[in-house]
Structure formats: structure tokens, C-alpha cells
Amino acid sequence: MSEVKRITHHINGAYWKESAARSGDVYNPATGKVTARVDFASPELIDHGVKVAKKAQEQWAQASLAKRVQVLFAFREILNARKEEVAKLITAEHGKVLSDALGEVTRGLEVVEFACGIPHLLKGGYSEGASTNIDVYSIRQPLGVCAIISPFNFPAMVPMWFFPIAIAAGNAVIIKPSEKDPSTINLIAEFWKEAGLPDGVFNVIHGDKVAVDSLLAHPDVASISFVGSTPIARYIYENGTKNGKRVQALGGAKNHMLVLPDADLDLAADAAVNAGFGSAGERCMAISALVVVEPVADELIKKISERMTNLKTGDGSAGSDMGPLVTAVHRDKVASYIDAGLSAGAKLVVDGRNPKVNGAAEGFWLGPTLFDQVTPEMSIYKDEIFGPVLSVIRVSTYDQGLELINKHQYGNGTAIFTNDGGAARRFQNEVQVGMIGINVPIPVPTAYYSFGGWKNSLFGDTHAHGSEGVHFFTRGKVVTSRWLDPSHGGINLGFPQNG
Numbered sequence: 001m002s003e004v005k006r007i008t009h010h011i012n013g014a015y016w017k018e019s020a021a022r023s024g025d026v027y028n029p030a031t032g033k034v035t036a037r038v039d040f041a042s043p044e045l046i047d048h049g050v051k052v053a054k055k056a057q058e059q060w061a062q063a064s065l066a067k068r069v070q071v072l073f074a075f076r077e078i079l080n081a082r083k084e085e086v087a088k089l090i091t092a093e094h095g096k097v098l099s100d101a102l103g104e105v106t107r108g109l110e111v112v113e114f115a116c117g118i119p120h121l122l123k124g125g126y127s128e129g130a131s132t133n134i135d136v137y138s139i140r141q142p143l144g145v146c147a148i149i150s151p152f153n154f155p156a157m158v159p160m161w162f163f164p165i166a167i168a169a170g171n172a173v174i175i176k177p178s179e180k181d182p183s184t185i186n187l188i189a190e191f192w193k194e195a196g197l198p199d200g201v202f203n204v205i206h207g208d209k210v211a212v213d214s215l216l217a218h219p220d221v222a223s224i225s226f227v228g229s230t231p232i233a234r235y236i237y238e239n240g241t242k243n244g245k246r247v248q249a250l251g252g253a254k255n256h257m258l259v260l261p262d263a264d265l266d267l268a269a270d271a272a273v274n275a276g277f278g279s280a281g282e283r284c285m286a287i288s289a290l291v292v293v294e295p296v297a298d299e300l301i302k303k304i305s306e307r308m309t310n311l312k313t314g315d316g317s318a319g320s321d322m323g324p325l326v327t328a329v330h331r332d333k334v335a336s337y338i339d340a341g342l343s344a345g346a347k348l349v350v351d352g353r354n355p356k357v358n359g360a361a362e363g364f365w366l367g368p369t370l371f372d373q374v375t376p377e378m379s380i381y382k383d384e385i386f387g388p389v390l391s392v393i394r395v396s397t398y399d400q401g402l403e404l405i406n407k408h409q410y411g412n413g414t415a416i417f418t419n420d421g422g423a424a425r426r427f428q429n430e431v432q433v434g435m436i437g438i439n440v441p442i443p444v445p446t447a448y449y450s451f452g453g454w455k456n457s458l459f460g461d462t463h464a465h466g467s468e469g470v471h472f473f474t475r476g477k478v479v480t481s482r483w484l485d486p487s488h489g490g491i492n493l494g495f496p497q498n499g
């Protein structure tokens with residue numbers, strides 16, 4: 001019998017020694033077995049972590065830009081050298097296949113590389129002689145202690161959307177990762193220590209709602225960066241801002257792919273399969289609604305079904321295309337949507353229930369599933385399913401497809417497949433969604449642009465990473481200065497005017 005290990009917090013550069021009153025099971029989704037128990041923090045432990053981070057931040061903010069960049073470069077080198085190790089941990093607790101896990105680490109690394117340019121990113125403006133003998137300039141300073149609360153589906157990449165920039169800008173961070181796959185971020189904490197980051201600047205505190213609520217209420221937590229489902233994102237935004245914090249809360253998604261009749265249907269079929277079933281559909285940028293402008297739906301569905309028969313579902317190590325779902329509860333919830341689709345009258349083209357898998361029978365499996373004849377009032381269209389279920393909605397015109405997308409409550413990502421540049425250009429202008437792909441099914445912006453959706457997919461003003469990330473993790477000051485001007489102006493109670 002394999003041993004169940006304990007996963008605990010990493011605070012002030014060391015693992016926490018004291019035992020926890022509460023903890024949660026961590027599974028290997030491919031075997032269905034509990035592999036670890038993760039400690040859940042109490043409000044007192046959160047308070048301790050914030051105090052540690054606050055003290056460390058005061059020193060770190062004084063470190064020169066050159067020193068901070070040296071630490072970031074060292075961290076980048078360690079993470080790059082040991083990325084396979086990180087990917088294996090992700091696969092063991094999340095279930096996604098190894099190549100996919102490696103992909104998320106690589107995308108996270110891009111943000112670290114972006115943050116290595118912090119000296120340039122923090123440069124302010126300078127106006128010499130804004131008024132007679134007066135210069136005006138702007139600087140940006142860190143916020144203090146920044147909390148990051150992350151979801152299960154990207155245990156490495158999503159925290160890395162935030163912490164490289166937060167740390168580079170001179171903040172300290174407390175990360176509360178998902179309790180479903182908590183090991184990855186602990187290894188990353190070890191990398192930071194090895195890179196020379198002072199203790200207390202990067203802290204990992206595990207837990208559930210109790211830990212999150214304590215972070216939301218703590219007076220010394222300056223900001224919250226949250227990623228997760230929409231109801232929790234809304235809750236975080238409302239409560240965090242109520243407590244005076246800066247909040248960016250990224251929520252759920254239902255991403256549409258609009259296929260026009262002139263599209264390359266082989267390219268579109270490849271894209272629909274890759275974006276629909278990669279990571280078992282557990283991606284906030286997964287395509288789950290395929291909107292096809294007639295008369296090409298029959299042909300496209302045939303091409304997609306053919307490709308689906310070749311997909312291998314199994315554990316990450318066995319050359320599989322798609323892994324299990326994260327928990328049995330989540331697998332059952334996704335499967336219940338297949339029943340709901342059938343009851344509502346959708347046509348089940350490929351049934352993923354009872355899949356043939358390369359892995360243990362007890363794993364949390366669900367095969368790729370395809371529905372046709374889906375209509376907008378069905379729950380399989382309205383809700384975020386977050387599993388390997390792709391729904392085809394047939395429309396007669398581009399305008400009908402666009403209207404469908406714009407009416408949906410979510411606006412994270414979308415894609416159009418067409419060979420008509422004019423149609424694509426019109427789409428990018430008219431669609432009410434934050435991230436657009438043109439013949440690209442998963443348009444995750446590169447690190448120097450910002451990631452974020454519209455509508456119920458994001459609460460707050462600022463998207464993740466890129467210049468918006470730098471803006472989020474700093475606050476501006478403007479200095480108006482006069483030096484040694486011998487011509488004293490005397491008393492004047494009027495409002496200062498430039499002259």
C-alpha cells in the first residue's frame with residue numbers, strides 16, 4: 001500500500017512544523033487513491049503568515065531593482081531546469097497528461113521572463129519644467145502583502161500569472177492554492193528559497209474557505225488576485241473591495257468557437273478536438289460551444305467524430321491524449337450534464353460515459369463527448385460544465401452566431417474560424433469577449449499582453465500579467481518638486497496653477 005504523505009504550509013522559508021486541526025484528502029485522479037492529506041490553515045495561522053510577509057516585504061521593497069532581478073533570473077533558471085519535476089507533480093494530483101502539464105509550466109515561465117524586465121516596466125515619467133523651476137515626475141511603489149488564491153486546473157501557471165510580477169515589484173505574497181492539487185506550489189516555494197529570495201517574501205498557506213475568508217478580512221492584506229469559479233469570484237470581489245482591498249477576480253467561462261462556411265474544416269475539426277478535450281476540458285479557455293454556420297455542420301461533425309475515435313484516455317504516463325477528471329465528485333457532475341443534455345433533446349453523437357481507458361478502473365474517468373442539435377435554453381449550453389463535453393449549436397448566419405455569443409453570461413475567450421479576413425475583422429470588433437482567436441482555438445495571450453475575460457468571467461478592472469499586471473501590483477505617486485529657487489513667491493492662498 002502506498003504511503004499517504006502530509007502536505008503542509010511553507011512560511012518564512014520553511015515547512016510548518018505544528019500539526020493542523022483540519023486537513024483534506026488529496027487524490028491521484030488516475031488511480032482514485034488518496035495520496036496525501038493537506039493541512040488547512042486556521043485564522044490564527046493566516047494572521048501569523050501575514051505578519052511574517054509584512055515584515056519581509058518592508059526589507060524586500062528596499063532591495064535594489066538590480067538585486068530583485070538577480071533573484072528572478074536565478075528562479076527562472078531553477079524552474080526551467082526542473083520543470084519536468086514540476087510537471088510530474090501536476091500530473092500526479094491533477095491528472096492532466098505530462099505534455100500538457102509541461103505546457104502550463106512553460107507558459108508560467110513566460111511570465112517570470114516578463115517580470116525579469118521589471119526595471120523597464122517600473123520606469124516612471126519625468127517632466128522637467130512643468131511650471132517655472134518645477135519638475136513633475138511619477139513613480140510606482142509596491143502594495144505590501146498580496147494574496148493569491150488559485151484554482152485546481154492550473155496549479156503552476158495560474159499562480160505564475162501573478163507572483164513573478166508581484167515579487168519583482170517589491171511585494172510579498174501569500175498563496176492559497178487549490179486544496180485539490182497543493183504539492184506543486186510547495187516545490188516552487190523551495191525554488192524561490194534556492195534562488196535567494198529572502199524568507200517571508202513568498203509564502204504558501206494551504207486551506208479552504210476559512211483561510212480565504214481570513215485573507216479577505218485581514219487588514220494587512222493589500223490585494224487579492226483570485227482565479228476560480230464565478231460564484232466564488234463574485235464573493236471574493238464583493239468582500240475584498242468592501243474591506244478596502246484591490247481585487248482582481250477571474251471567474252468561469254463558456255467559450256464559443258464560431259465556424260463560418262468558408263473555413264478550412266480540417267483545421268476547424270482539429271482545433272475543436274484539441275480545445276474541447278485537452279486537459280479533459282478542465283481549462284478556462286476550453287472550447288465547449290461549437291457554433292457552426294450552415295450548411296457545413298454535418299461535414300464538420302463527421303470530421304470531429306472521426307478524430308474523437310482516435311483519442312486515448314488514460315493516465316499521464318501512458319502516452320494518453322486525455323487524463324481523468326480531478327475528483328470523483330466532479331466527474332459525476334460532468335456526467336450528469338450528459339444525462340441532462342439527453343433529457344433536453346440534444347443528440348448524443350459520441351458518448352464518453354463508460355470509456356475505454358488505459359489506467360486503473362478506480363480512476364475518475366470520463367471520455368470525450370459530443371452533442372449535436374444543442375439549443376440555447378439547454379443547461380449543457382448555458383452552464384460551464386468544465387469537462388470533456390462539446391456542444392454543437394447550428395445557426396444560419398454569422399449574425400445569429402454573434403448574437404448567441406454576445407448574449408452569454410460569460411465572456412472569457414472565443415474563436416472564429418474563417419478564410420475571410422473581413423469577417424474575422426468584424427468579429428474581433430463586435431464580439432463582447434475579452435480574448436479572441438482568429439483561426440486559433442485557445443487564444444491565451446502571451447505574457448507581455450494581459451489575460452482576462454469580460455462579463456461574468458472577471459470581476460475588477462485589471463487583467464492578469466502584462467502591463468495591467470504591473471499596474472495591479474503597484475500604486476502610483478506623482479512628485480512635484482522645486483529646488484533652490486531663490487525667487488520666493490510670497491504668500492498666495494489661491495489654488496496652484498502652472499505658469
Ligand code: NAD
Pocket residue numbers: 149150151152153154158176177178179207208209212213227228229230232233250251252253283284384386412453457
Ligand atoms: P473554485 O472556485 O472551486 O476554487 C478556486 C479557489 O477558491 C480555491 O483555492 C478554493 O479553495 C477556493 N474556494 C472554494 N470554495 C470557496 C468558498 N466557498 N469560499 C472561499 N474560497 C473558496 O474553482 P476550481 O474548481 O478550483 O477551478 C475551476 C474554476 O476556475 C472554473 O470555473 C474555471 O473556469 C475557473 N478558472 C478561470 C480562469 C480564468 O482565467 N478566468 C482560469 C482558470 C480557472
